[in-house]
Amino acid sequence: MFRFRLDSASGVPPYLQLVHQVRQSLLLGYLREGDRLPTVKDVVSDLAINPNTVVKAYRQLEHEGLAGGKPGQGTFITGTLSPATPDTHHALRASLERWLRDADAAGLNDDEVTALIAVARNDMRKEKV
Amino acid sequence: MIWVSWRQSRSQAIACLGVLAALAVYAILVGSSMRTAFSHDGLAACLARSQGTSCPAAVSAFMNKFGSAVNIAFWSVLLIAPGLLGVLVGAPLIARELEFGTWRLAWSQTVPRTRWLAVKLALVTGGLVLLGAAITAVITWYRAPMDRLTGHLINNVYDFEGLVLTAYILCAFGFALLAGLLLRRSIPAMIAAFIPWLAIRLAVEYLLRPNFQAPLTFRQNCASGCSVGAGIGSVPPVTGHIGDWVLGQPAGQSGNQLVSYLYQPADRFWHFQFIEAGLFVALTAAALGAAIWLLHRRPA
C-alpha cells in the first residue's frame, strides 16, 4: 500500500502535500497506472489527519486526471504525468547550467541565487493574476 | 443508574458490613457471658419478685462486671460513631466527583444530574437505614439482660436502641452531603458537617430530650432518712420502677422532709424515640432537599 507522509512544519497545506507526493511518485515511477491508492480511512488512521483533507487531495488528483474512484473499490491511478520529453529536459538543463555559471561569475552565492529565482517567480505569478 | 450507584458505593458498603460484623462479634461474645451471668446469679427471679430491691448485692455485682470503665469508654466512642459513619458516607458522595473532576464524566452522560443524585440518595439512604436498623438490633440484643435492670429510657441506652441511632446516621449523612456540595472537598466537608451534627446531637440529648413531654414529679418521704441523690442511677431508681429516667431534683429543696424528683416514666420510650428520630429525619430531609435544589441550580 502506498504510504503518505505529512510534514507539519512545512507550511504547505496538508492536502497539497498529499497531491505532491502522488505526483512525485508518478514521476519517479513508484506509482503506476492501475495502482490502488489507500482508502481515506487508511490514510486517516496512518497520519491522524482530517478525512476531508484526503478527500480533497483525491479530488484534486481526479481533476488533474491522475486518479479516479471506482465506487465500492477505491481510488486508482488512471493517468501518468507527462513529463517534458527527454530532449526538452536536456535543453532546459543546458540553459540552466549556463545561467548558473553567469550568476557565479557575477559573484552571487547560493542564497542570492535562490532569492533571485523566488522573486522572479513571484513577479511572474503576479503578472498572470 | 442503580448499578452505577451500587458500584460506586461498593467499597463503603463492604466497610460498613465489616464494622457491623465486628460489632456483632463483640456483642455475641460479651452478650453471651452477660446472659449466662444473668441467669446464673438468679437475677431474673429477683426482678420478677421485686424490682431489684431484694437482691442489691447480685445487682451491683452484675453491674460492676459488665459496666466497667472499658465498657463505658467503648460506649462513649460509640456515641459519636453514627455521626462518623454518616459523614464518612455522605461527604464524598458529591465532593469526590467535584474534587477529582469526574463530575464532567458523570453529569455529561444521558442522565440529568438531579436524577443522578436522586438515585444515589435513594440507594445510599436505604442502605444506611438498613445498617442503622441492623446495628440497633445487634446492640439491643446485646444489652437485653442489662436493660432489664436499667430500662432503656436513660441516657447512653436510649441512644442505641429504637429509632434514633438510624436517624443520627441519616442526619450526619445529610449534613455531610450538603457540605460536600458546597465545599467541594471531602475532608473539609466531613469536618464541617460533623461539628454541627455533634452540637445538635448534644443539645437535643441534654436540653430537649428531658422535656419532650412535661416531666412527672415523684415525692420521696425522707423523714426516716434517705441520702441525697440516692435515686439517680441506681437499680431500681428512686421512683421504685425499673426503667424510669430520673432527671434530678428541682432547685431549692435543701432541708425539706419531702424530696421531689423529676422523672420521665419508662413507658414514654417509644414516644420520645419518635419525637427525636422525627427531628433528625426532618433535618436530614432539609439537608438533602437543599442539596438537590442547589445541584439543580449550580451553573456547571
Place this chain on the structure above:
Amino acid sequence: MIHDDVVGNAPALRTAGLGRRYGHVWGLRDCTLTVPAGAVVGLVGPNGAGKTTLLQMIIGLLQPTEGQLEVFGETTRANSAKALARVGYVAQDHPLYRDFTVADMFHLGRAMNPSWDQGVATARMDALGIPLKRKIKSLSGGQQAQVSLAMALAKRAPLLALDEPVSSLDPIARLDFMRELMAAAADTGVTVIVASHVVSELERLCDWLIVLTGGRMQLAGPVDDLLAAHRLLTVPRATRDAELPGLAIHRADSDRHSTVLVRIDPARLAAQERREWGVEPVGFEQLVLAYLQRPSGASTDNPAQAAARPGPATKEVTR
C-alpha cells in the same frame, strides 16, 4: 466522507449572540456561528478565553445567559436528558473512575446512555490491546485517554466535543489518540469539536476553525475559506493601515518594512495593490497566531464567515 444521515441536513451547531455570564464577568459574549455537520472544528484560544464555557454550553452542562444555541437544529434546556444525549464529551484530563475496571466504565456507559453501543467500545479496546479487566488506575495516560474516547464514541452521539484531550499525553500517545479520533470521523461522519491551545497540531485535524480570546470570537469559519481570505503583505514601513486592501490583523514593523497579515477586502484589492508589495499566502498557524495576538477589544466587524467567498465582508445574517 461517509455521512451518517440520522441528523438530516441541519447544521451541527448554530449559535446567535451566545453568551454566558458568571457573576459580573462574561466568560463568553456575542458568539455567532454556524458549523456544518461532519466538520472537524478546532477551537483555539488561550486559557480563560471561553473555550470551556462554549463547550459546556454545547454539551448541555451549562445554560446560556443570553443568545441562542442549536445543536442539529434543536434547542434544549441544559442538563436535560435530551441535551445531554446529543454530545459525546471527553473532558480535560479525561476523567475516569480510577477504581473501576475498563469493563466497569463501559457498564456505566451502558447504564447511563440509552444509545450506547457496547460493540464500538469493546472493538476499540481489542484493537488497542487494552484488557477489559484492567483497572483504570493501572492504565497509562494514553490508554486512559483512549478509554475516554471509546466511551464518548460508544455513546453514538452525532457531535463529539473534546476539551484539550491530549495536553497531558506524550507525543506517541497524542498521535495514537488523534488517529483513533480521525478514523472515527472517517467512519461515522461524526461532527467533532476539539478545544486546544496547541495550534501546531490542529492544522492536520481541522477543516473548521474558531478562535476565541477574552471571551470573544475573533475568527470563525472553514479553514480553506479563511486562508483564502487572508494574505501576508510585505510593505514599506511608511504604509498606513488605511492604505491596505483590507483589515490589518497583525503587523510587525522593521526599520524599513512591515509585514502585515491582512484580511482581504476583495473590493479594495485590485485598486490598492502595489507592485512593490510582497504578497504571500498565509499558513494555518500564522493565521491563528495573528488572531490570538490581537487585543480582544480590537474593532472588527463580526468575523464569522466574513471572508467566506469573494464579496464584501458582512456580518453573518442570523435567522
